[in-house]
Amino acid sequence: KDSKTFGNHNLGNFMLTALNDIHGNMADAVKAASKLLQIRGKVLPVSLENSHLYAKTNTGRKLNGEVEVSYPDTPNHSERITEIWLEPKAYIFGESAHAIRDADAIIICPGDLYGSIIPNFLTSGVNQALTESKAKVIQVCNLVTKQGTYGFSVKDFVEEVKKYSGRNPDILIYNTTEPSKEVVDKYKREVSSFVKPDVSGLEGVLLKEADLLREQELGGKKVVRHDSDKVAKMILDLI
Numbered sequence: 133k134d135s136k137t138f139g140n141h142n143l144g145n146f147m148l149t150a151l152n153d154i155h156g157n158m159a160d161a162v163k164a165a166s167k168l169l170q171i172r173g174k175v176l177p178v179s180l181e182n183s184h185l186y187a188k189t190n191t192g193r194k195l196n197g198e199v200e201v202s203y204p205d206t207p208n209h210s211e212r213i214t215e216i217w218l219e220p221k222a223y224i225f226g227e228s229a230h231a232i233r234d235a236d237a238i239i240i241c242p243g244d245l246y247g248s249i250i251p252n253f254l255t256s257g258v259n260q261a262l263t264e265s266k267a268k269v270i271q272v273c274n275l276v277t278k279q280g281t282y283g284f285s286v287k288d289f290v291e292e293v294k295k296y297s298g299r300n301p302d303i304l305i306y307n308t309t310e311p312s313k314e315v316v317d318k319y320k321r322e323v324s325s326f327v328k329p330d331v332s333g334l335e336g337v338l339l340k341e342a343d344l345l346r347e348q349e350l351g352g353k354k355v356v357r358h359d360s361d362k363v364a365k366m367i368l369d370l371i
Contacts, residue, residue, distance in 0.1 A: 159225065176231055179255045181222035187246060188215045201280075202247030209282045209323070213246050216296070217254060224257030232261040237371050240271040240301060242358060245281055245292060253296040262297065270370060271301035272363060275345055275356050276311075277325050285330035290337070304337050305366055307344040311356050315347055318354060340366060 151161035158177045165175070187195040190212045195201045201216065232238065243249050252258055262269070271293065273286045281288070286306045294300050308329045316326060331339055346359045
């Protein structure tokens with residue numbers, strides 16, 4: 133339902149909110165969700181703190197909450213998020229800190245840059261755990277942009293993550309194949325664009341380019357997604 137209360141939130145958010153209310157904390161909520169969805173492996177929350185996401189754009193506009201940060205409603209394509217923060221301060225969940233320190237590889241997945249990826253690095257203790265970890269950090273770049281990242285290149289995504297994590301990835305996986313004109317036009321109407329494979333000036337990063345784009349029908353429309361099998365094989369080969 134598209135309303136002021138529920139619009140643009142995904143099913144996962146509602147599920148975790150309900151489970152958090154039932155179990156009383158996010159750690160147990162995530163464990164319950166993992167069991168319900170029969171997830172293989174272990175899923176941990178970055179924090180148990182009740183914190184809220186805020187951002188400011190280069191026009192001085194303040195964005196309040198995940199929905200506004202993720203979907204800033206920017207008819208002006210040149211408007212960019214320049215600052216993003218959490219209130220009140222959130223601290224890393226101890227079990228997650230241990231997992232980061234003990235990891236063999238840390239994968240920064242493609243996704244909502246400002247609404248989902250960067251908030252992890254805003255959580256106090258995450259960057260320290262990254263510094264203390266001997267794991268290789270592998271970033272898989274997005275295929276397309278959205279409002280707030282319109283016109284971003286691969287380099288832009290990497291630099292924004294570095295701005296808040298304090299480091300470049302050790303390895304960068306990114307797509308070099310352009311989608312069809314039909315798909316380009318479809319995303320353009322949605323204020324979205326193909327992420328240009330510009331990696332100029334990224335020093336000290338092992339660059340892994342490939343044809344990772346897959347076009348598919350979804351809800352009667354053509355969309356692009358990562359070829360998950362190719363991405364998984366690349367990561368396993370690198371590890």
